[in-house]
Amino acid sequence: MPRFGASPTPVATGSLLVLAGLVAGLWWREHQNRPGPLDPPLVVYAAPTSRLPLEAVAADYERETGRRIELRFGASEDVLTKVRFPVPGAPADLFIPADDSYVRQAREFGLVAESVPVARVRGVLLLARGNPKGIAAWADLLRPGVTVAVPNPGAAVGKLARDHLTRTGRWAALEPRAVDTGTVTEAANATKAGSADAAVVWDAVANGPAYRGQTVLRLHELDGVTGRVELAVLTQSRDPAAALRFVQYVSATSGGLARFREYGFEVEERAGGIAAALREGVTP
Known part of the structure; x- marks a missing residue:
């Protein structure tokens, strides 16, 4: 029988060292994944199309994880330029334009x-409040005195709408009535303020709470104007592991996708599966 106070055996000492190593490893892994007060925010360049769900998702994520998210909005072409030529010493972590063509370029x-x-x-x-011009079809846009807000080509919907309408032979007739309004939000706001009779915008924007009560027309003349919202982790990110964790959160069915669905977006059903694959360390 061992005496009280006897020195531990080599086997016991080894077991204690192994246990201490496991505990230290678990602590280190948890500590590494937990944001600290000095961790810089994750910088996300985004098109205003996704402003409402992204603001909600960022608030949820900060509350649940403590990691700050800094959202910087601009037309898709503009934010792509900022991603290409970042401010020295201040790179971005993530990029979410209004159409994946900009992700392909990046x-x-x-x-x-x-x-x-x-x-x-x-x-x-999206029609002006009360629809004073009685617009009900594409032909009504071509009547004298009708103005149509169209985001400039720097915005995804502005570029895609111009390209599609040019291919289908409709842009030449609409162009004299088109008012260049910058971003998709500015185009929608023009109808809200009454400075435009209609605006070509994304459905998710038109169905947002800011334009409740205004008429939205889905016309076959615009059927070819579609975009795919995609979230990208940038190679310039200073914390790619944290950026990827945010991507997993945004693309989780019960996480960020629920917010996008809440704000009227048609979410990608396979995104949840991709999020799961990323969590397992598998490239989708």
Whole structure:
């Protein structure tokens, strides 16, 4: 029988060391994944199309994890430029334009490490409050005195709408009535303020709470104007592991996708599966 106070055996000492190593490893892994007060925010460049769900998702994520999310909005072409030419010493972590064509461009420039689909958007016509011009069809847009707000080509919907309407032979007739309004939000706001009779915008924007009570027309003339919202982790990110965790959160069915669905987006059903694959360390 061992005496009280006897020195531990070599086997016991080894077991204690192994246990201490496991505990230390678990603590270190948890500590590494937990944001601290000095951790910089994750910087996300985004198109205003996704402003409402992204603001809600960012607030949820900060509350649940403590990691700050800094959202910087601009037209898709503008935020792509900022991603390509970041401010020295201040790189971005994530990029979510209004259409995945901009993600493809960023990938061609070697700027994208990983990306996942989030939602789809479609071009629609948002009418001025009360629809004073009685617009009910595409032909009504071509009547004298009608003005149509169209985001400039720097915005995804503005570029895609111009390209589609040019291919289908409709842009030449609409162009004299089109008012260049910058971003998709500015185009929608023009109808709310009454400075435009209609606006070509994404359905998710038109169905947002800011334009409740205004008529939305889904016209076959705009059927080819569609976008795919995709979230990309940038190669310039200073904390790619944290950026990827945010992507997993945004693309989780019960996480960020629920917020996008709440704000009228047609979410990508396979995004949840991609999020799960990323959690397992598998490239989708």
